[in-house]
Amino acid sequence: MTVNSDGSFTPGSSPGFISTEYLTLEAGSSLDVEINGTTAGSEYDQVQVTGEVNLTGATLNISSTFTAAAGTEFLLIANDDIDSVTGEFVDRAEGTLFTFNGNQVYITYQGGDGNDVVLIVNSPPVAGDQSFDVDENTSNTTSVGTIIAADVDVPPDSLTFSVTGGTGQTAFAVSPIGEITVLDQTQLDYETATSYDLEILVTDSAGATDTATITINLNPLNDNAPVIANQIRSVDENSTNGTSVGAVIVATDADLPGDTLTFTESDGTGAAAFDITASGQIIVADQSLLNFETNPTYTLDVIVNDNNGATATATITINLNDLAETLVFNPGDWSVNDITIIRDGSLLRILETVTSNEIVPAHNFANVTDVQITGNSSNNILRLD
Template identity: 40%
Template sequence: MWIDLWERWRQQLVRTSATRRCRVNPRRGRRFSGLAGRWRVESLERRELLTNSPPIVDDQSFALPENSTNETIVGTVAASDADLDALSYAITSGNTNGAFAIDASTGLITVANPAMLNFEATPIFTLNVDVGDGIETDSAVVTINLSNVNEAPSIAPASRSINENLSLGVGLGLPFTSDPDADDTRTVSIVSGNTGGAFAINPSTGVVVVNNPAAIDFETTPTFMLGLRVTDAGGLTGDAIWTINLIDRNDIPTISSATFSLPENSPNGTVVGTIVANDQDAGDTKAFLLGQDNLSGVFAIDSAGVLTVANSSILNFEARTSITVHVQVTDSGQAWAVTTFTVNLSNVNDAPVVGSATITRNEHLPNGASIGVLSSSDQDANDSRTWAITGGNVDGAFAINPTTGLITVATSTAMNFEVTPTFVLTIQATDTGGLTGTGTLTINLANINEAPIVSAGTFSLPENSVNGTVVGTVPAVDPDAGAVVTYAITSAAPTGAFAVDAATGQITVANSALLNFETTPAPFFFVRATDQFGMSTTNRMTVNLSNVQEAPTVAPRTFSIAENSANFTTVGSYSATDPEGGSFTWSILSGNIGGAFALNVVTGAVIRVANSAALDFETTPTFSLVLQAVDSTGLRG
């Protein structure tokens, strides 16, 4: 059915059975398809009458996957024209944000804005498409039905700042994820940057939590770049980076337990080992403190953790084989940690220990008398000891049993209070390992009253020494200081030859006549020395006389002769004695009046008449002749 259109007519067609309307160019005729009676002319202004066959286009639909790429072909709008006019195509409405494009010549619809092809936002596009032949236009509704396509989920990047050293399980937050596909399930995982397994993520909730507190260390890893991945039910993924910045906090220092080995009795200052402590905080200082189980301060520790021996006396393997001590390290931020260290002692041959003692013993104890035993000990069980006196044993006064250590008197006379009132003996014990220990035994002698000691004396003296001549002094001493000694001769041969001063012991000649070399060349006597307490000793004194040349001795004699006796008459003979013996030369020294007498020159001891005339009784009744005998040494008698 045709409707003529005239210039300046205006018309508006209203479709009564549907909401389809058509605008008519007032200058052109317009053909409307449809049944008669379905269109109503509301207004019409006729200007001119044209005759044309309009294009015909029907409503149609296409299917397209969402998110199809640019220029993806959707389909071609089907239209016809009885006049075979060239048709033009245009989308007049419904093309939100230019989602599609239509080829104006062919009617080919393609994707122009893939971002708009979102099933979840706009599952159906209803495009109004005009098809014109240059004179008339027909319109149709082109429906494009998007088919749902699984789309990758997305996860938002984020940045967090947290304290280092957080505890296990502390939550950091929930990553934001999304998925264009409604009701699509999503799981979140950590795919990179999780140094040391520091973090974990709940795969269902996506909450990021602390998994390894030790790895959350500012000094080691100040920043974590966690790669998070969200995965949907279809296996599509989305990635994002979570930046986790650690805030530096004072770290608790770490300290390692340790075991050391050390020989027992190691001297003070010996290095035992080093306690290793670390602090993650740069520049933090450390201070070490040993616990109360540091027995008697056996160890010391410096600021570097170096352990040294401080009390060697505690390091006794026989008392304890190991020592365990607590040690604390504190950093400059007052954070601290505690551990223990153990020192295992190794057994070392210990030197024996010999005690010292001071005792008092009487002087002059007999040989073999027991003095005593010094106390001794050896940490090494069953270690035997050998004993010796190594010093102070003046004059070999003492001896020691090498096995038992018993000290006895060896030289009684050396135990003399007056000579050595105190002995300081050095006693040495040697164990089976050759180690030695020494002790001191001080022996104070108790002074005992002793008898004076008189030694046998021998003196020399010329025979015939005059009375009072000093022979010598009795060789006597009293060991007791301040003793008063008196002397006396108890017997002598010959008796009375000598005397002794009772106070001084000086010996003098008492009877010179008894000092005759020829009869008693070595007279002797015994002297007793007695102290004020009545103790005494006696000994022999011998005086060796030296021979002295003696003059001959002529005994006086008396002879009688008749006066006037003839010459050569023998008057008598004389004799002389000389202790040394020998011959004599005789002479008349005086009294030979008138040469009355002469001596026989041969015998020299016979007096004869030499001048008979001089023998006159009346003149000289008595002659007193002085005769002289001269021995071989010229001594006269």
């Protein structure tokens, strides 16, 4: 069948089928079809051709009162021949999108079994929720990943991506092709926010859309040094070895719990008297050095390490608690017969009465609660001032 220029061809009647050995629509002619449903021959027009099809320069006209669902196909020319369709309708190149009765459709000359003329109602794109990971502090313009969206149309529509909202819309950018990049490095701080979300709109070339939520998780890095302040602890003098000295040393790290803090002793007047465990507990190392009367205060220089190379230091002051002690002396320990025991400020002095010479070195006591004299003192004179 040949339709001359300025002629029109209407398959069937209201609507219907028509079969022909070949179909040639000359330039300036038209194919006029009705589409009022999804069934060929009874609800929309169809031309069945067993030979060649040539549409060069012809016009496709559609009348319709039907609203079709996405993905619906209308096979207008069913070509049983093995040859491809020659030519295209005016302004209807392969894949062209156009509208009839509110239906957005695209045309293909390669539909059906590969050489049929088919109209396909546009389907919206599909973009599911997705997640990506990126290190905190990543520099601006770094690519985080590309959003995946599908379009079932053949050929697929071009898709455009945009950001419509989300907690990360000032921290990240999304290009029209869906690539996510870092927009503001300063916001990528794991200690402030561990993740962000982006509300995404994906639009196909026909204007159909879908939405998705993109989650971007931040990977924590060791970007903070530990923090430790000088602290004070106390322990009784003469405490036995292994005794814990107060609470564990306090230190913080913004990277916790990712980091593990380790404590070591570096110096200080108490380095021989005390040890520090890796977890920061001070313990007595040498009981013999814990004598309030000799040294009431010690210091420890402490290093805290986050095990990733960052450290901090502090000085821990350890005050000894003075305990009441019993002074025991034996008259047989000196050769004089007359001694005097006096309290001189914080000192306890044991003197030879006549010369006032100290028999034993002056002894520091915060409190003297008990004095015991042993041995044969029947011939001695004891004076307490």
